[in-house]
Amino acid sequence: MTKKKLGTWRIDRQLVEQISRHAAFGRRRKFKKNTVLYEQGEISTRFYFVLKGLVQISIFRADGSEVVLELMGPETICGEGSAFDGLPRFSSAAAIEDTEVIEFDTAKMTEIFRSHPEFATSLLRVTSLKQRVVAIRLKHLASREPQDRIMELLTRLEEMFAIDHPKGRLLVTHVTHEQIATMTGTSRVTVTRTLQRLREQNRIDIVDGHILLRRRAGVS
Amino acid sequence: MTKKKLGTWRIDRQLVEQISRHAAFGRRRKFKKNTVLYEQGEISTRFYFVLKGLVQISIFRADGSEVVLELMGPETICGEGSAFDGLPRFSSAAAIEDTEVIEFDTAKMTEIFRSHPEFATSLLRVTSLKQRVVAIRLKHLASREPQDRIMELLTRLEEMFAIDHPKGRLLVTHVTHEQIATMTGTSRVTVTRTLQRLREQNRIDIVDGHILLRRRAGVS
DNA sequence: TCCGGGCTGTATCACCCTATACGAGATGGC
């Protein structure tokens, strides 16, 4: 597999095709790098099917700190949550690369469903998949153990930025312990210690400054 | 005041009516207390609209420990995630009280959407609301502080099940410290201690066994 | 009515995390 993987997850090919088939109900739009698709707090009925690029979904806390929820790559949908329930956006979306999307509007969706009920089913499948991904993240974040939280982040990074390696999967991005700390809500020292421990457990390895996730018989 | 047991969230009345209007597409079922609606790992196209009772949704970790995601009370929907995406259930659902539901099956849903597109829209609104709730939970779970985690849960409960009270907002749901513990990923003892501390800080109060969130000048 | 079970409030102890500090090594600018 030489194809570059982006984003924290993607949906299966069949579903992508089903969505693409209804592209005519939306309109194509482009967002330059570092522009905003939508912002936390605003009310909107629009949602987006990413064709190309990378969109960062994050929630800002009251104190200004940012929690990155997901990085959405090609063939994913974002913004549909607040588009369908009609409440203010609970997250912000920003293109962190030049991005192309199809913008849909939920306003006339009910009428579209009448003639294209399979589109409704596809959308429900997408939202269900998102629910699954988030629920599994919750399972890990529910733990107070730094090791669980850090492994969850590493696994997520693996899906985004790892390449195959004889011993497992190598993260091509270089993240500092400090960055891991802020992303997992722990301290820098704890990250250092935890990575040390993971290395002793043979779960990870450091190769040339990069983190390598060792192949495991592992489970869920 | 009697101790009412209710779930951790619910959907608005209008949406409930829209769902109820399509009850004929499902079938009524009853689950006795401590029976299982569905189990993590199984594949099923069924989902449930709770009419009466209380259903506990939880994820079991590889080590057997349980993370309670939600307590679904009357007029909520559960199980639709795995029902629509066709993958194994990522959570289990158990009736913790005698429960009545309408069981829907997604198998013929597309055909139903053709004649009743508004049903699809209603379902999308429900899944969107669930997505919102989970995302906001993630924001707070990113913190390791038990106090943050517990206050997040209390605030969530307040939005759904609190009534006005001279001193603030009174939660009409009764959740045990044990339940709070599994929902916030802390220990029962810590919950007790934290609630104690919150009481000393005048942020909450206990009235007749129910938690009262005191009015504050503060923000979220 | 009595009894048993679930819930809450404490207490104790061990452990791990956080904050803080300092040194070594790598890196980059001048």
Place this chain on the structure above:
DNA sequence: GCCATCTCGTATAGGGTGATACAGCCCGGA
């Protein structure tokens, strides 16, 4: 080459949490 900065590794002290245990309370069942 030299110094500033960043990053990683490590040490210490302090504190909060988890595990465990036990007592008091309320409530429901026999």
